[in-house]
Amino acid sequence: MMNEEALGWVIRTRDPAFNDWEAFTLWLEADPGHAAAYDGLMMADSDMDSYIPVDPVVMPVAANDAGVRGPWRWVGGGAVAAALVATVSIAVLNRSDIYSVTTRPGETRTIALDDGTKVELNGGTTMRFDRKDARFAALDAGEAAFTVQHDAANPFRVTVGDDMFEDAGTVFNIVHAGGATRIGVSEGKVIYNPQAEAIALPAGRALADDAQGLRVMDIAPGAVASWRQGRLVYANAAVADISQDIGRSLGVTLTATPGAQAMRFTGTIRLDRDPARFFAQAAPLMGLTAVRQGDGWVLKEGPHKEGPHKEGHGPQS
Known part of the structure; x- marks a missing residue:
């Protein structure tokens, strides 16, 4: 029906x-x-x-x-x-021209399109592409970094849920998870919903569309798609978003208590494929504790402990 x-x-x-x-x-x-x-x-x-x-x-x-x-x-x-x-x-x-690409949590993959554009998929990501149109992509879930071959006459467009991002530059990263969308631009410019809000996001700007509404903010260009370099960089980010990023990048099941989710963090977290070693360093850095629970991990509020591998600026409220 x-x-x-x-x-x-x-x-x-x-x-x-x-x-x-x-x-x-x-x-x-x-x-x-x-x-x-x-x-x-x-x-x-x-x-x-x-x-x-x-x-x-x-x-x-x-x-x-x-x-x-x-x-x-x-x-x-x-x-x-x-x-x-x-x-x-x-x-x-x-239709043989429309195809999907899915990565498992913790797995990454690079798609080279015919127009010279490169799309790098982080873990737990599903995207659709069109063999007949190299200027189209749809991010259904997960995270992807785009290095776009710019063509003003034929812009590259990414559909994310009901929204569209149109390339007017080069490098950007999009996260779509839990009904929320985040984009950061490190080079060039991206237009959010060109036929509606038409918000221009130049390099160093980010946009979030989630339960708090639609917001535009600054972002360090080096923090955009930093997962590709084995690190996660944040400026006053909610632990709720950070925990999703960690689970996607490491391929672990990660939850956080309501109190932990509400906390915010500024700093750099280095990724480590060994979850026990990673959480032993990352959780205290965020002012949290990490507890193994079955096959996954839980982040809880806890006293901040200095460690020999500390990097970043610690938790913020």
Whole structure:
């Protein structure tokens, strides 16, 4: 049923005469799965014309209706609609040009695109690419660093959930996890939602969109995608975000108590593939204690202890 509805909206919104955007927005907001279904079918846009009849299908109008609506190219329900949904769904699943890349937690991978752009995926990341369009990428979950071959006439675009980041420069890093998105720019410039907010993020600027709202802030260019150099660099960052970064980079299951999550930290944390050794150094640096729990670890509030490998500026509130 959801795919049938999504297909109906895809076909309607592709019509140049479509103007019922309020109803479309209400449908998207009614169920989180609606947007995913709609986006999935929109990716098949280039294939849809071969499945949709050239002649529009006109919905019969009762004699007592107030007016006659314009013809639609799709009618909901019935064998024709079901067959059309099935055909397009198969087309989406079988499109060889759209492909996904997933890394396990703790694993990294580099994707070299045909236009010269390089995308480096951190652990626990899923992305989609298009073999027919090297200027497209979609970050579904995780973290990725982008070194983009700039082309003003054909900008590189990254879709993250409902948002879009358009390259107007070179190097940036995006994190998308738990419904929140963070981006930092180290070279050039990136435009956030160019058709809506159109926020320009030059080198040394970052943007966060999470439960606290949409915020723009400064970031040290050297801190952007620092995970590639085996370190995590923060300026007044919440431990809730830091714990996600650690788990993604090391491939460990890491949780934090509510009190620990609310703490903030400024400094540099060096990554170490040995979790016990890593937490023995990193937890005191953040003013926390780390406790092994089953196959994972838990960060808890604890007294700050100086250690021989301390680096950074310690916890902040």
